[in-house]
Structures are given as structure tokens and as C-alpha cells.
Amino acid sequence: MHEGLRDIEGFEISFHEKSKRIININIENQIIERLIFHFKKFNITALEYKPFTRFAIAKSLNDIASGELGVFFNSILRNRNAGCFIIGTKKISTKIDQTFLVKLSTAITHLIGNPNHDAMAEKYYARFHVKHEDDSDSYLRKAYINMDLHTDGTYVKEKTDWLLMSKLEEENVEGGETVLLHLDDWEHLNDLFNDEIGKQNYIWGSPKSKKVDYKVEHPVFSEDKNGNPQISYIDQFPEPKNMEQGLFLQKLSDALEESKNKIIIPLSVGSLVVVNNYFWLHGRRAFKKNKNLSRELLRIRGSFFNN
Ligand SMILES: [Fe+2]
Numbered sequence: 001m002h003e004g005l006r007d008i009e010g011f012e013i014s015f016h017e018k019s020k021r022i023i024n025i026n027i028e029n030q031i032i033e034r035l036i037f038h039f040k041k042f043n044i045t046a047l048e049y050k051p052f053t054r055f056a057i058a059k060s061l062n063d064i065a066s067g068e069l070g071v072f073f074n075s076i077l078r079n080r081n082a083g084c085f086i087i088g089t090k091k092i093s094t095k096i097d098q099t100f101l102v103k104l105s106t107a108i109t110h111l112i113g114n115p116n117h118d119a120m121a122e123k124y125y126a127r128f129h130v131k132h133e134d135d136s137d138s139y140l141r142k143a144y145i146n147m148d149l150h151t152d153g154t155y156v157k158e159k160t161d162w163l164l165m166s167k168l169e170e171e172n173v174e175g176g177e178t179v180l181l182h183l184d185d186w187e188h189l190n191d192l193f194n195d196e197i198g199k200q201n202y203i204w205g206s207p208k209s210k211k212v213d214y215k216v217e218h219p220v221f222s223e224d225k226n227g228n229p230q231i232s233y234i235d236q237f238p239e240p241k242n243m244e245q246g247l248f249l250q251k252l253s254d255a256l257e258e259s260k261n262k263i264i265i266p267l268s269v270g271s272l273v274v275v276n277n278y279f280w281l282h283g284r285r286a287f288k289k290n291k292n293l294s295r296e297l298l299r300i301r302g303s304f305f306n307n
Contacts, residue, residue, distance in 0.1 A: 004082055008068050016086060018263050021182050023076050025087040034064050036095055039103045047106055048123055057103060058110035070111035074304070077112065077162055077276045080228055084180065084280055088271035096270050098168045098296070102127075105166045105272055105298055112274070115302040116158040119211040127168065130176070130287070130295045137207040138236060143293055149181055149256045149281040150234035152301050155206040157216060159303040165282070166272040169296040174288035176295060180263045181256065183229055183279040188255035193221050193229045197248040203239040215239070220252065230278040256281065277301070 004023065005013050010031035016022035027035075038060045046053045062070050076085050087108065089096060105125065109115055115124040134141045139148075153160025165178075183189055192198055198221040205215045220238075222230050235253050240246035264285065267273060275282060287293055 004076070004079065006068070006072050008065055008072065011065065011069075012090075016265075018265060019180075019182075021082050021084060021185075022180075022263070023082060023085040025085055027087065027089050029089070029091070029093075031064060032089055032093070032096065035061065035104065036100060038064065039100060039107075042103060044099060044102055047103070051124075054106050054110045054115075054124070058107045061104070061107035062111055073108065073112050073274070077274065077304075080184070080226075080279065083182065083276035084274065086265070086267070086271055086273045088268065092268065092270045101166050101168050101270060101272075102298060105164055105300055108272065108274065109164050109300045109302060112162060113302045113304040115300045116153070116156070116160065118299070118301070119156075120209060122211075125298055125300045127296060127298045130293070130297070132289075132291050132293045137209050143176070143287040144289060146257075146286050147284040148235050148253065149179060149259075149262070149283040151232050151277050151281055152234075152299075153277065154218075154232050154234045155204040155210070155216060155237045156212055157214070159307070160277050160301045161304045161307070162274060163277050163282075163299060163301040164272055164274045165267075166298040167267050167269050167295070168298055169294070170269050171294045172290045172292040173295055174290065175285055176287040177285045178265045178267045178273065179283040179285060180265065180273075180275070181259055181261060181281045182263075183231055183281070185261040186256070186259055187261065188259070189229060192252055192255060195248065197244055198252070200245065202245060202249075203241065204237045205239055206237050220249075224278065228279070231281065232278075233281075 010028045012026040014024050016024045042057050076082050118126040120126050130141050130143050152163045199219045201217045206212050220233050
């Protein structure tokens with residue numbers, strides 16, 4: 001057994017083929033059957049209205065996984081050399097529908113921490129579509145433009161320690177792959193992290209659709225308690241105060257996008273990716289044009305139980 005991996009009955013656990021920093025967790029069929037059975041007790045409305053039911057569903061997932069999954073998730077996410085896992089099934093069956101995936105996402109996240117209220121959806125999670133046409137005000141739903149590498153929660157007061165993204169559905173999709181970059185794999189980390197301008201306070205706002213009516217201030221780079229670099233950055237929302245800040249952000253954006261160490265993953269329907277939001281950046285490649293393009297995603301962001 002390699003360092004960072006673990007044996008849990010009913011789960012096939014390995015390093016991701018594209019990076020040893022990503023742990024791949026395949027749920028075997030017999031576990032899916034049991035989850036479907038146990039998840040039936042819960043309905044989505046109850047999960048939305050009664051927060052305690054989310055912990056009950058998380059407990060049932062953990063129990064089915066020999067009581068080990070919660071500890072395992074947390075150890076991956078807090079491990080600086082990893083910090084990311086992708087969980088899904090080998091074969092997608094018709095039994096794995098969107099309701100099941102909302103429940104599975106809820107169960108997984110509630111073994112990690114508390115979700116933040118997602119103002120865009122007014123729930124603890126958000127579901128959204130990416131389609132051919134879009135009239136929104138952010139890159140989130142713009143199918144034909146790259147969504148550049150970023151972290152989440154840059155413009156909110158809540159701590160955003162981690163985020164989960166699930167792919168619920170997809171049709172007529174080519175391109176649109178998930179892009180990930182671990183800060184320690186980034187060629188320009190030292191250069192940018194050691195630039196004092198990155199440690200200044202920046203103002204972060206957000207467009208109307210995000211439904212956040214305040215602005216926050218924080219630097220782009222900070223250090224964790226062990227002195228490791230952390231980043232909080234997205235291209236669209238910082239409001240540079242002067243030329244110095246504007247040019248720093250431009251340099252940062254260019255240096256991230258030109259990185260050769262980005263990991264490009266075509267995430268399959270029914271897969272969930274969970275990342276530590278302080279040292280993993282995520283983005284999406286542009287889709288190939290198609291009038292019937294449709295993808296539905298789910299996201300949950302939150303804080304660790306023990307910070
Ligand atoms: Fe994001």
C-alpha cells in the first residue's frame with residue numbers, strides 16, 4: 001500500500017493516472033446498491049430544509065464504508081502533497097440519477113465540514129447548467145470561453161476551505177474538460193509568491209447574479225500555519241486600486257494560464273471532485289460549439305469542522 005492510499009472494502013483506491021496528488025476513489029457496485037437503498041430514507045426537500053438530516057445521510061455513507069471514509073477524506077484534503085480526490089463509479093448505471101448524486105454529494109461533504117450558504121442558489125448547494133446560449137454576467141456559464149484557473153469564495157466572508165463539484169448530466173459535449181493546478185507544481189510560484197504586491201489587500205466584488213451585496217478585502221497570497229503558500233484568486237472579481245495591483249494581477253493571470261503543469265481531466269458523468277481550496281486552482285476549458293450542448297453541475301463549498 002502506497003503512502004496516502006488506504007484499503008476500504010468496496011472501494012477501489014488508487015492514484016489518479018494524471019497525477020499522484022489526486023486520489024481516485026471508485027465505488028464498487030455492491031456499495032452503490034447499498035447506498036441507493038439507504039439514501040431512499042432521505043428526500044431532497046428534507047436535506048434542504050433540515051440541516052441535521054445531512055449529517056444522518058453522511059453517517060449512513062460512512063457506516064457503509066466501514067466507518068473509514070470520513071477520516072480518509074479529511075486526511076487527503078489536509079495533506080499538502082495531495083489535497084484532491086475524485087470519487088465515482090466504474091460503470092455509470094441508470095440507478096445513479098441526479099437525485100442520488102445530490103444525496104451522495106451531500107453525504108461526502110458532511111464528512112468533511114459545514115457547507116456555506118450558496119447565495120446564487122439560496123441553498124447549501126447550487127445546481128447550474130452550461131448551455132450553448134448564455135446571457136449571464138460571469139464566466140461560469142459561458143461555454144465557449146475558457147474559465148481560467150481560480151479558487152472559489154474569493155468575494156465572500158465565509159471561509160472556503162474546500163469545494164466539491166459533481167457532474168450531474170452532460171449531452172453533446174466536446175471539450176469543457178476540468179483543469180486543475182496544484183500550487184506546488186506551478187513553475188512561477190516562487191516568483192509571484194515572493195512579490196510583496198501579492199500580499200497587499202485587494203478589494204473583491206462580484207456581479208449581480210452572485211447575489212452578494214458586499215465587498216471583501218484580502219490579499220492574493222498568504223501563508224498557512226506551516227509557512228506554505230496559499231492563494232485566493234479569480235480573474236473577474238478583484239478590483240485593483242492602482243496600476244501596481246492591476247499589473248500584478250495581469251502577470252499572475254498570464255503565469256497561471258501558461259503553466260505546463262495543469263492537469264486536464266475529462267470528468268465523467270456521476271463523478272465528483274473535491275479539492276482543498278487554498279492550494280488547488282480549478283478551471284474549465286472551452287467547449288466545442290454545439291447548439292444542443294448541455295451540462296449540469298452541482299457545487300458545494302464549505303469549511304472544515306476543525307480548523
Ligand atoms: Fe470555481
